[in-house]
Amino acid sequence: MAARDTIFDAFDRCIDRIHRGETVDAVLQDYREFANDLRPMLEAGLLLPRARFPAEVVSGVEQSLEPLIRETIAAVFKGGAIAGTTLLLLLLLAGAIITVVVVVLATRGDTASPPTATAAPLIAPSSTPPAALTRTPTPTVTPTATASPTAAASVTPSPVVGVIVIEGAVSAINGNIITIFDREIALDPDDPRLTTIQVDDVLRVEGRQEGVIIRVINITFISVTVVVEGDQVWRDDNCSSPPPVWAQGQAVGWQRRCGGGVNNPGGNGGGNGDSGGDDDDDDD
Amino acid sequence: MIILVLPDVAEDDAHLEKARRGDEESIVTIYHNYFDPVYQYCRLRVGDAHTAEDLTSEIFIKFIKALKRDTAPHSSLRGWIFRVARNHIYDHYGREQDLPSETLENWAASDADSDPETSALRAMSIERTRRAIRMLAPAQQEVLMLRFDQQLSLQETADIMGKEANAIKALQFRAVNTLRQILRDLEDEDN
Numbered sequence: 001m002a003a004r005d006t007i008f009d010a011f012d013r014c015i016d017r018i019h020r021g022e023t024v025d026a027v028l029q030d031y032r033e034f035a036n037d038l039r040p041m042l043e044a045g046l047l048l049p050r051a052r053f054p055a056e057v058v059s060g061v062e063q064s065l066e067p068l069i070r071e072t073i074a075a076v077f078k079g080g081a082i083a084g085t086t087l088l089l090l091l092l093l094a095g096a097i098i099t100v101v102v103v104v105l106a107t108r109g110d111t112a113s114p115p116t117a118t119a120a121p122l123i124a125p126s127s128t129p130p131a132a133l134t135r136t137p138t139p140t141v142t143p144t145a146t147a148s149p150t151a152a153a154s155v156t157p158s159p160v161v162g163v164i165v166i167e168g169a170v171s172a173i174n175g176n177i178i179t180i181f182d183r184e185i186a187l188d189p190d191d192p193r194l195t196t197i198q199v200d201d202v203l204r205v206e207g208r209q210e211g212v213i214i215r216v217i218n219i220t221f222i223s224v225t226v227v228v229e230g231d232q233v234w235r236d237d238n239c240s241s242p243p244p245v246w247a248q249g250q251a252v253g254w255q256r257r258c259g260g261g262v263n264n265p266g267g268n269g270g271g272n273g274d275s276g277g278d279d280d281d282d283d284d
Numbered sequence: 285m286i287i288l289v290l291p292d293v294a295e296d297d298a299h300l301e302k303a304r305r306g307d308e309e310s311i312v313t314i315y316h317n318y319f320d321p322v323y324q325y326c327r328l329r330v331g332d333a334h335t336a337e338d339l340t341s342e343i344f345i346k347f348i349k350a351l352k353r354d355t356a357p358h359s360s361l362r363g364w365i366f367r368v369a370r371n372h373i374y375d376h377y378g379r380e381q382d383l384p385s386e387t388l389e390n391w392a393a394s395d396a397d398s399d400p401e402t403s404a405l406r407a408m409s410i411e412r413t414r415r416a417i418r419m420l421a422p423a424q425q426e427v428l429m430l431r432f433d434q435q436l437s438l439q440e441t442a443d444i445m446g447k448e449a450n451a452i453k454a455l456q457f458r459a460v461n462t463l464r465q466i467l468r469d470l471e472d473e474d475n
Contacts (some may be wrong), residue, residue, distance in 0.1 A: 007457070008450075008453040008454050008457050009453065009455070011453070011457050012453045012456070014437055015432070016437070016438075019435045040464060041457070041460045041461065041464065042324075044463050044464040044467065045431075045432045045463075046432070047409075047413045047463075047467075048413070048428055048429070048433045049415040049432065049433050050410055050413060051325050051328065051410075051413045051417060052328075052433065053323075053324060053328075055320070057363055058319070058320050058323050058324065059319055059320075061319075061323060061333075061337055062315075062319040062320070062323070062342075065319075065337070065340070065341050065344075066315070068341055069311075069312065069341070069344055069345075069348070070308065070312065070314050072344075072345050072348050073306075073308050073311050073312070074308075074349055076348050076349055076351075076352045077306040077308075077352060100300045102312070123306065133388040159396070163292065173290070176370060184303070201438075223444050
């Protein structure tokens with residue numbers, strides 16, 4: 001499939017796969033004809049997220065602007081959508097009542113004069129109700145608007161939904177909990193990567209917030225190549241620790257740095273599913 | 285440090301549905317979910333913290349008003365918000381896209397850098413990257429921020445920027461290539 005890809009297509013696919021958590025090395029396995037050109041490009045592109053402003057700073061601004069947002073909601077929606085639908089319902093109700101009364105009076109058919117006398121005042125209010133009807137919901141809307149500034153102070157914990165992505169150096173490891181920028185991240189206690197993660201390793205972690213802890217969905221090693229196969233782990237520490245056969249398909253960096261002799265990555269070493277890595281466990 | 289929250293589309297749509305009916309907590313939840321990406325986008329493009337703050341709050345106020353006017357989207361909120369953010373920045377600086385290209389504030393190194401030398405090196409590299417981004421043409425800045433920083437898809441980026449997907453492929457390639465050249469030049473200057 002990659003054979004007919006232009007370098008633009010290949011670059012685009014690589015970006016998507018890296019976003020799904022694959023490493024540059026793993027992705028370039030499928031684009032060997034462009035690998036030399038794409039590697040520095042991808043590495044430069046990956047610098048971009050590192051230019052982001054610190055989360056603490058952004059969070060401070062976010063909190064400081066929240067009262068303004070709540071005030072705006074109150075101002076914009078005061079007598080807005082809720083009053084509008086209530087008004088519509090009441091108008092429909094009034095219309096229904098009028099219809100029923102008219103039908104009842106018509107079926108009675110006793111005297112000609114009383115029906116017209118009662119019908120007139122009944123129809124008249126339905127043209128004035130806007131003022132009367134909108135006034136009814138107002139008392140419930142106004143207190144909400146005035147209550148909002150106090151509510152703002154209590155809603156400090158940001159209700160994070162979705163997937164949180166943290167990238168940074170591991171500052172502490174305690175059992176199955178690793179810490180990155182004071183955020184505690186829980187791995188499965190049986191996760192084989194626990195045996196290889198070290199303090200100062202730069203990781204990209206995708207996870208979900210569960211209370212104060214982030215539960216890992218996916219981990220990518222940024223500063224070092226780590227290959228996991230079942231419960232076996234190989235870590236590219238230095239040239240004296242060559243990759244075992246099952247890791248050779250993804251140990252491109254080690255082969256580039258530490259020289260040949262090992263094998264050609266195009267051989268059968270990568271047959272353990274490395275090229276099938278396009279379906280990460282990032283589904284949910 | 286990177287802390288990025290990618291939206292959960294189903295949850296997003298559920299909040300949006302309630303927000304459209306004026307539900308305050310749903311609107312505030314959307315605000316919390318999208319504040320970081322919108323602020324980062326504005327601040328990287330604009331540079332000045334106060335302007336970025338003003339622009340971000342104005343973007344969310346536009347969103348609230350759009351909810352009331354029923355012009356807010358029913359889904360794909362992320363794309364919509366970035367489109368509004370992009371247009372709002374252009375409105376602010378004029379259509380000639382005369383965005384400021386200097387005046388970057390000093391980067392405050394993260395507290396997590398215990399080693400001062402590492403901290404200084406990291407700060408310098410971040411500062412250089414940010415300077416390089418700001419030296420790119422506006423369209424190149426945008427495509428890089430949307431694709432690499434915010435991790436939007438090719439099609440989302442194309443929709444936001446009003447271009448064809450193929451044009452975005454070429455643009456992102458050239459943008460990264462230019463970024464590399466600028467980074468190389470800046471590194472030479474610094475050494």
